[in-house]
Amino acid sequence: PAPIVAVVGRPNVGKSTLVNRIIGRRQAVVEDIPGVTRDRVPYDAQWSGRRFTVVDTGGWEPDAKDRAAAIANQAEIAVGTADVVLFVVDATVGSTDVDEAAVKMLRRSAKPVLLVANKADNANIELEATSLWSLGLGEPMPVSALHGRGSGDLLDAILEAL
Ligand code: GDP
Numbered sequence: 001p002a003p004i005v006a007v008v009g010r011p012n013v014g015k016s017t018l019v020n021r022i023i024g025r026r027q028a029v030v031e032d033i034p035g036v037t038r039d040r041v042p043y044d045a046q047w048s049g050r051r052f053t054v055v056d057t058g059g060w061e062p063d064a065k066d067r068a069a070a071i072a073n074q075a076e077i078a079v080g081t082a083d084v085v086l087f088v089v090d091a092t093v094g095s096t097d098v099d100e101a102a103v104k105m106l107r108r109s110a111k112p113v114l115l116v117a118n119k120a121d122n123a124n125i126e127l128e129a130t131s132l133w134s135l136g137l138g139e140p141m142p143v144s145a146l147h148g149r150g151s152g153d154l155l156d157a158i159l160e161a162l
């Protein structure tokens with residue numbers, strides 16, 4: 001079976017947009033309203049002749065209740081089944097308490113994690129993204145899922161991590 005890459009992070013950081021960028025088609029639902037993706041949604045992806053499955057999730061929030069808790073639980077299951085995790089952060093916002101809580105969850109999983117600094121649409125934001133080193137997940141990879149900036153480097157890093 002193809003290796004699995006799970007995409008997790010706070011709602012609205014651009015996970016589904018990134019999934020579409022990775023698979024090269026607009027299939028994952030992108031929404032300005034958080035919470036559209038509720039489950040784990042797998043898509044076939046390919047890069048440099050290697051196939052993998054990329055799993056979109058609905059966003060992870062600590063101490064979430066009811067429906068949000070169910071969505072967060074799906075994200076944790078996705079991490080548990082993944083070979084590599086893409087942890088997506090909004091580079092225009094920087095790291096938040098929720099991001100730091102998610103990092104703890106990711107550490108517990110002991111899975112290899114790539115830190116994606118998304119919405120790095122220009123060189124200035126890309127520079128600001130270096131502050132995300134503070135999350136302790138290694139080098140932040142600046143990407144603009146919307147415009148494609150940095151996505152080739154990210155895909156190369158995914159293949160290296162698989
Ligand atoms: P998700 O909730 O994490 O899946 O986020 P979505 O993919 O649904 O995106 C949420 C919003 O962020 C949408 O309005 C996207 O167009 C926007 N967005 C996603 N990626 C980028 C990006 O790289 N740059 C900018 N400027 N906006 C983005």
Ligand code: MG
Pocket residue numbers: 015016017029030031036037057058
């Ligand atoms: Mg989404």
